[in-house]
Amino acid sequence: MANIELKQVEKKFGETFAVKPLDMSVQSGEFIVFLGPSGCGKTTTLRMISGLEAVTDGAILLDGRDVTWLHPSERDIAFVFQFFALYSHMSARENIAFPLQAAGLKRDQIRQQVAQVATMLRIDHLLDRRPGSLSGGDQQRIALARALVRRPAAFLMDEPLGALDAEFRESMRAEIKRLHIDQGATTVYVTHDQIEAMAMGDRIVIMSAAVVQQIGTPAEVYYDPANLFVARFIGSPGMNLLDGVYKAGAVHLPGGGAYTVPDDWRRVLDAPGALPADNAIVLGFRPEAVRVTRPGNDSPGELGAAVYADDLHGGYSMLHLQLADGVIVHGRAAREARHAIHSVLRFDLDPTLVRFFNPQTERAIGRDS
Amino acid sequence: MSDVRLENVVKRFGEHAALDDISLTIKDQEFFVLLGPTGAGKTTTLRVIAGLEKHEAGHVYLDGALMDGTQPADRDVAFVFQQYSLYPSMSVYDNMAFPLRSPLRRIPEDEIKRRIATAAEKLRITHLLERKTARLSGGEMQRVSIGRAIVRAPRVFLMDEPLSNLDAKLRESLRVELKHLQKTQGSTTLFVTHDQIEALTMADRIAVLDDGRIVQVGTPFDIYDRPATTFVAQLVGAPRINLVVAARTSADGGGWRTRDGSLIFAGHSDGSPLPPEVTVGIRPEDIRLGEGAFLGDLILVEPLGVETILHFKVGGDTLLCIVPGVARYKVGERIAFGLAVERLHYFDLDGRRV
Numbered sequence: 235m236a237n238i239e240l241k242q243v244e245k246k247f248g249e250t251f252a253v254k255p256l257d258m259s260v261q262s263g264e265f266i267v268f269l270g271p272s273g274c275g276k277t278t279t280l281r282m283i284s285g286l287e288a289v290t291d292g293a294i295l296l297d298g299r300d301v302t303w304l305h306p307s308e309r310d311i312a313f314v315f316q317f318f319a320l321y322s323h324m325s326a327r328e329n330i331a332f333p334l335q336a337a338g339l340k341r342d343q344i345r346q347q348v349a350q351v352a353t354m355l356r357i358d359h360l361l362d363r364r365p366g367s368l369s370g371g372d373q374q375r376i377a378l379a380r381a382l383v384r385r386p387a388a389f390l391m392d393e394p395l396g397a398l399d400a401e402f403r404e405s406m407r408a409e410i411k412r413l414h415i416d417q418g419a420t421t422v423y424v425t426h427d428q429i430e431a432m433a434m435g436d437r438i439v440i441m442s443a444a445v446v447q448q449i450g451t452p453a454e455v456y457y458d459p460a461n462l463f464v465a466r467f468i469g470s471p472g473m474n475l476l477d478g479v480y481k482a483g484a485v486h487l488p489g490g491g492a493y494t495v496p497d498d499w500r501r502v503l504d505a506p507g508a509l510p511a512d513n514a515i516v517l518g519f520r521p522e523a524v525r526v527t528r529p530g531n532d533s534p535g536e537l538g539a540a541v542y543a544d545d546l547h548g549g550y551s552m553l554h555l556q557l558a559d560g561v562i563v564h565g566r567a568a569r570e571a572r573h574a575i576h577s578v579l580r581f582d583l584d585p586t587l588v589r590f591f592n593p594q595t596e597r598a599i600g601r602d603s
Numbered sequence: 604m605s606d607v608r609l610e611n612v613v614k615r616f617g618e619h620a621a622l623d624d625i626s627l628t629i630k631d632q633e634f635f636v637l638l639g640p641t642g643a644g645k646t647t648t649l650r651v652i653a654g655l656e657k658h659e660a661g662h663v664y665l666d667g668a669l670m671d672g673t674q675p676a677d678r679d680v681a682f683v684f685q686q687y688s689l690y691p692s693m694s695v696y697d698n699m700a701f702p703l704r705s706p707l708r709r710i711p712e713d714e715i716k717r718r719i720a721t722a723a724e725k726l727r728i729t730h731l732l733e734r735k736t737a738r739l740s741g742g743e744m745q746r747v748s749i750g751r752a753i754v755r756a757p758r759v760f761l762m763d764e765p766l767s768n769l770d771a772k773l774r775e776s777l778r779v780e781l782k783h784l785q786k787t788q789g790s791t792t793l794f795v796t797h798d799q800i801e802a803l804t805m806a807d808r809i810a811v812l813d814d815g816r817i818v819q820v821g822t823p824f825d826i827y828d829r830p831a832t833t834f835v836a837q838l839v840g841a842p843r844i845n846l847v848v849a850a851r852t853s854a855d856g857g858g859w860r861t862r863d864g865s866l867i868f869a870g871h872s873d874g875s876p877l878p879p880e881v882t883v884g885i886r887p888e889d890i891r892l893g894e895g896a897f898l899g900d901l902i903l904v905e906p907l908g909v910e911t912i913l914h915f916k917v918g919g920d921t922l923l924c925i926v927p928g929v930a931r932y933k934v935g936e937r938i939a940f941g942l943a944v945e946r947l948h949y950f951d952l953d954g955r956r957v
Contacts, residue, residue, distance in 0.1 A: 415934055432908055470775060520908075521909065549887070549925065552804070
């Protein structure tokens with residue numbers, strides 16, 4: 235168990251920032267996920283924590299101890315890579331035992347700890363096999379076992395599931411999280427997969443272009459994204475984002491039609507300085523906020539659209555609606571509700587799920603700002 | 604009119620039957636998806652239809668005409684591959700015009716121009732027409748590949764995992780566009796994928812393939828709601844369907860119980876018979892939390908935003924359950940739950956739906 239603190243940590247390659255000055259602390263026992271597209275700086279950050287990459291400036295503290303300039307081996311952290319770097323000439327057992335031997339543990343201590351971790355990961359029956367004869371998933375389990383057996387103060391994992399197929403990724407994702415719940419070791423995990431980040435992280439650090447965009451719990455980054463990048467990046471599909479102009483309590487859309495802003499938001503948007511001078515605004519809402527109105531039964535529905543496509547996702551349907559200006563809005567619907575392509579319908583938005591953004595700063599407009 | 608018919612098609616590679624007696628009819632204007640794991644025979648089926656692969660037995664018909672001996676070039680089908688095979692030094696326009704400029708076709712340049720303009724607009728690539736393809740993103744390249752197929756106005760589109768090299772967000776949006784395009788154009792399309800969500804969302808009908816054989820053909824609703832086997836049941840739906848084994852405990856109709864008795868199933872509501880031992884399939888959305896006859900220990904919570912996946916230990920089984928939005932439950936809690944009994948699936952021990 236350990237807490238990790240990053241203080242103004244930055245990394246430059248030449249004149250370019252790989253990571254702009256970053257402050258954050260990881261609580262002891264926390265599962266933190268660094269999430270972002272490739273090249274955003276997430277792996278570089280992880281490598282700086284591990285000591286594999288030197289910081290350009292700033293400090294890294296492990297349990298209050300400054301480890302910024304310590305060698306990786308002196309930091310008491312274990313690293314799991316995407317590409318399971320197993321020794322092919324050794325059995326799975328020897329691979330797992332290797333770090334313990336290197337640390338000079340006694341033979342029966344090693345045997346006991348290997349057996350324990352093998353049971354936990356359900357790989358007992360694989361211990362005498364060579365890595366080359368194992369499936370990708372089993373190899374990854376062995377690599378995980380080798381990292382776990384050290385019982386380090388913290389785990390750093392760099393896309394450990396990236397090379398696995400979708401189905402296996404899901405089950406390994408659950409296994410890693412279960413292990414974390416059982417062991418409680420501080421874990422810093424890097425991925426580009428937002429679903430993985432949401433499912434695993436106690437908190438998620440979302441990065442783009444070397445800058446932290448938002449740090450928050452899965453619910454925070456999903457429901458209250460800090461900016462347009464996070465709104466788009468989180469969710470599948472991402473948040474619906476409609477450009478419009480705010481005037482007299484409503485967002486007017488370019489193709490005609492207007493959305494009446496809920497009262498509590500109106501106070502916020504009417505405040506001076508909330509929006510750029512031209513009152514440009516972005517209306518954001520998640521697919522589950524869309525409520526298609528049934529003619530005759532409900533209110534007429536504020537917004538109109540034509541059905542672009544309508545598809546079954548298994549337990550629910552997704553309705554893709556084209557607005558007058560061509561923009562497509564994605565809405566979740568009951569699986570039984572079928573709509574023909576090009577049919578015209580009206581919809582409302584769940585007022586608790588609408589969000590607003592300033593298109594100039596790209597930042598979310600806070601309800602309490 | 605363009606339909607495709609396969610009759611008892613067999614294709615062997617050495618001793619291995621890649622296609623083992625495949626019969627299929629793809630209707631005019633249908634979006635038909637071949638779904639299955641790697642090695643199931645999906646791509647081989649496409650290649651046999653295109654004439655790129657010679658089958659040993661059975662027949663292939665296009666529009667009712669026997670194609671068995673017909674050269675690929677004379678079948679009038681368009682292939683879109685996973686790897687975009689575009690000419691990097693040519694502009695998007697010239698790439699799309701290329702198949703039309705073939706001396707066999709003799710299509711006048713103004714007709715070519717008209718077709719490209721229409722296709723480009725549908726695919727939203729009009730602004731890219733003058734650009735060299737080497738300078739396009741993956742999503743743009745795949746749109747151009749599809750555009751090159753569209754301008755030919757072939758009888759049938761054969762698409763082999765065209766979206767699988769794209770990142771998740773792009774795949775999602777192209778999926779929707781492709782479906783819209785197919786529906787508005789009415790082009791007969793045969794689409795191969797191993798991705799269940801592509802199959803469910805785009806298909807009019809799906810054929811599930813496994814090891815060179817067809818396991819089930821049906822609409823996405825058929826496949827999801829009435830899977831013919833446990834293989835099909837597990838292939839569609841994310842997270843996967845829960846499968847538990849249950850056995851009849853007494854002859855007097857006490858229901859089917861899991862080994863430790865943690866779950867009890869009453870069988871079909873219409874009383875139609877079930878074997879003494881069954882595998883019961885429970886979709887994650889068919890578990891109703893909060894009240895019910897069963898108890899589960901929550902071992903894992905995966906919040907995905909729009910919904911939350913909960914993992915329960917129920918006796919010796921682990922069940923995954925999905926609930927909308929944020930779940931207020933914590934790991935370690937014991938939670939009562941019920942099942943949507945009318946939506947349970949029963950299979951015999953060979954995995955066949957009963």
